[in-house]
Amino acid sequence: MKAMIFAAGVGSRLKPWTDSHPKALAPVQGNPVINHVINQIRRTTGINDFVVNVHHFAKELEDWLKNKREEDNINVDISDEQDTLLETGGGLLKAKKFFEDEDCVLVHNADILTDINLQRVIDKHNQEKNDVTLLCRDRDSSRKLIFNKDGRLKGWKNYKNGEILPDGLQHAKGDKELAFNGIHVIGSKMIEALREYAEKTGESRFSLIPFYLDNIKNLKISCFNPNDNYRWIDIGKSETLQEANKLFKDHE
Numbered sequence: 001m002k003a004m005i006f007a008a009g010v011g012s013r014l015k016p017w018t019d020s021h022p023k024a025l026a027p028v029q030g031n032p033v034i035n036h037v038i039n040q041i042r043r044t045t046g047i048n049d050f051v052v053n054v055h056h057f058a059k060e061l062e063d064w065l066k067n068k069r070e071e072d073n074i075n076v077d078i079s080d081e082q083d084t085l086l087e088t089g090g091g092l093l094k095a096k097k098f099f100e101d102e103d104c105v106l107v108h109n110a111d112i113l114t115d116i117n118l119q120r121v122i123d124k125h126n127q128e129k130n131d132v133t134l135l136c137r138d139r140d141s142s143r144k145l146i147f148n149k150d151g152r153l154k155g156w157k158n159y160k161n162g163e164i165l166p167d168g169l170q171h172a173k174g175d176k177e178l179a180f181n182g183i184h185v186i187g188s189k190m191i192e193a194l195r196e197y198a199e200k201t202g203e204s205r206f207s208l209i210p211f212y213l214d215n216i217k218n219l220k221i222s223c224f225n226p227n228d229n230y231r232w233i234d235i236g237k238s239e240t241l242q243e244a245n246k247l248f249k250d251h252e
Contacts, residue, residue, distance in 0.1 A: 002099045003047045004089055005032060007110035008055035008081045013237045014111075015207070016048045022057040024110040025064060026235060028244050032064065033235055035108045042074070043168075047106060051098045053079040053091045054082070063072070090205040092186075093194050102188070109182035113244050124224040125185040131193075131219040132212065133185045137232065141179035145209075145223070149174025153221040156213055165213050179226055180209075181232055184204070190219055201227040 009021030016024075024034040034052075039049050054061050062078055069076045072132070079095035084179070086094055092107065099105050105126060105166045106118060116135070125133035146155040155169040157177060197211050198204060206217065212221055231248065 001045070001047055001104065002049040002051060002102055002104065003041050003045075003052040003106040004053075004079075004092065004095055004099070005034065005037060005110050006053060006057060006091060007061060008053040008085055008091060009111070010056040010085070011111070011236065014241065017237075017238070017251050020055065020057070020059040022054070023236070024052075024061055026111075027188050028091050028235065028241070028248055033113060033244075034061075034064075035068065036113055037108055037110060038068065038072075038074070039104065040114065041108065041118055042072075045106065045119045045122060046075075049077075051077045051095050052110075053081050053086075053095060055085045057080040061195065076236045077195070086205045088208040089194065089211045090198070090204050091186065092191075092208065093198055093204075096191050096194070099175070100191075103156050104185050105196075107184050107186055111236045112182040112232070112234055113248055114181070114230060115230040115248075116232070117228070121183060122225050124183055124222075128222055129220070130222045131187045131190045132156075132187070132221040134221065134223050135181040136184040136217070136225050137177035137181055137222040138158065138176070142176040145173075147176050147223045148172065149176075150202060151176075151222045151225075152222040153212060153216055155216075156209060166216075176223075176225070178223055182234065190215075193219055194231055226245055 007024035011018035014023050025032040065076050077098045121135050142159045144157050148154050156165045193215050233244045235244045
């Protein structure tokens, strides 16, 4: 099994760090955040094969990944988006050549720090035979995914403007609105659907959320919302980067 880490973003909310560095190398407890991500994946799942997409200050990130590869004896393939930043959906589609033979892939945002055992997300995915399993949580967020009582994705809501997708979606008893935590497991059927979506829309650059909403009926997209109080933080802003250094002071 392989893991893909989304590390291509420009990190506009993390200035001034991202004025001269890639967001994935922002320091938490003296080590780049992507180092914590890779170590947590390896520690909890045993995965040793990684795909990392690059764009913003790509050379600096690639140099760091080369050293990480040599020091820890891991495999790292680079998906180069220096010409065009493709967002999550387009980035995953471009990188699919690296994991076409995989039954499923763990996908992790580079700016997410957590101490949850990521094998649990993979196990949930396999036990339920999902096409996509999204790690979610009931937390403050301006945008939330809507799941039915069985945990299947049925829609999305933007709390800032009241927009709900798909149009005309009706709430039902047992529905849950949860925030996506930037970690998911995807199956081979999802990758094929991703290619078809890009062909249908004519877009090479797109986010995964619109794709998921477009494929609610075609794919089994479910949430994993564990009850335990695991640590989780998005270091995408300067304030949360500072919080992460306190929250994960004991993290390797």
